[in-house]
Amino acid sequence: MIPELTDTALDWRPLRASDLEPLAELIEAAEHLDDTAERHDLGQLRRTFVESATDPAEHAVVGWEGDSAIVYGWNHPRFENGRARVALAGVVHPGWRYDKLGRAIFAWQLSRAHAWYYSEGRDAGLSLEAYSDDHLGSRRRLYERNGFTPTRWLSDLHRDLTELDRLPDAVPPPVTLVPFRTELSEQVRLVHHAAFAHQWGAGPIPPEEWERSLRREAARPEWSWVALAGPQVVGYALNSLAPGGGRDGYAEGWTDRIGVHPDWRGSGIARALLRRSLDSFAEAGLDGAGLGADSTEQRLTLYESLGYRPSDTVIQYGRDAVSPRRARHTGS
Structure with missing residues (x-):
């Protein structure tokens, strides 16, 4: 049993390769209901699992009812530009969203991100990031309650080729x-x-x-x-x-x-x-063409002049969780 999740009614265990098929079914059900801009299939999950720079069993956990995956959280840690960064991904099955599982799994992810950072022993500072489609109000509120703020707006654009x-x-x-x-x-x-x-x-x-x-x-x-x-x-x-x-x-x-x-x-x-x-x-x-553009500061005029039209916007949320000690000592 994973200590941070003992108050829930599910069975919890680290993500294993044999879990990817039921996990794909969970994600498909959630993305269909949420009408998300990005969709994931079993092949993508397998590639992410195999190509992960860190062991998914240490950074991902799944909650089960019998043989059905109900909720998961998967952290993707990395060092970038001299700073530790962790991207947080996860979702709850549509039928279980009134049991506060989203809060529980997110709390575990935050705890796991800090544990990974301190285990690395590098005074790099830690930044967290998470993503939400702009129309998913409950997910955005979860991030904001935990101190995350919007940092970027990422727009998908499409055009027909007929x-x-x-x-x-x-x-x-x-x-x-x-x-x-x-x-x-x-x-x-x-x-x-x-x-x-x-x-x-x-x-x-x-x-x-x-x-x-x-x-x-x-x-x-x-x-x-x-x-x-x-x-x-x-x-x-x-x-x-x-x-x-x-x-x-x-x-x-x-x-x-x-x-x-x-x-x-x-x-x-x-x-x-x-x-x-x-x-x-x-x-x-x-049949068509598409691309993703950072619309935070960038105008989309070029793409729209070629027939592309915005369809979905994903918001990147961020939070600086740990500052480097050297920065605190120098007052910078």
Whole structure:
């Protein structure tokens, strides 16, 4: 029995690989009722479990009634930009939401996040983050009662491809657009860092993590594009098949990452990369296109001018749980 959860009527145990199928059923039921922007399937859960940098059995717990998963909490800890960060994920089955299980599992997650931080023995400071669709008032209130505040608004945008006008790509010379090639990957990674160096929470992506993202099952390098100025990469659009692509008869291409080097912004490169991506999606026979944008400070004019329309907004909540001791000592 897990001490923090002894007051509930469920059986609790750490997450195991054999639990992923009933966990997927729980998540599917909750996401269907909540009409969430992001959906997770069994394949995604298995990949997250296998690729986790930390042992899920130490950072995830599931509450059971018999063979049915009723509630889960899963912490995803990492060090980023010299600071410890933990993303908190979890959900309660729709039929059990009046038993205060959400509060209980969230309390366990907060306790576990602090225990992990102190076990690492690094004076890095601890930041917590959690996510909620903007229409899920009860989840947002849970976060706010625990000291979390909104930090970012993330919008999903979509467009249909049935009436895609073919337009020329207007890029300034000497810029050219070329299909993504493996030998350009490291240059693209470095331009990505330059493009997002000042964005909230951004940090360097290690080469192995970058390459792993390009090799994942949904990735589609053949739909991706790079902007070159001579031999130098100055922009990129990395695309994939959206989660659940092809289910229910609708397949959507997704732009995972798009960026332009700061020295080349304002030249129409991002627009041209998106245009070429839309053409790739259409040529592959897809029905639609989508992408996610940080709408906290960024205007969506570029995307809307290409036919994308906002559909869902996810709010990132954050809380600085522990300050570095050196910062407290210096008064900074």
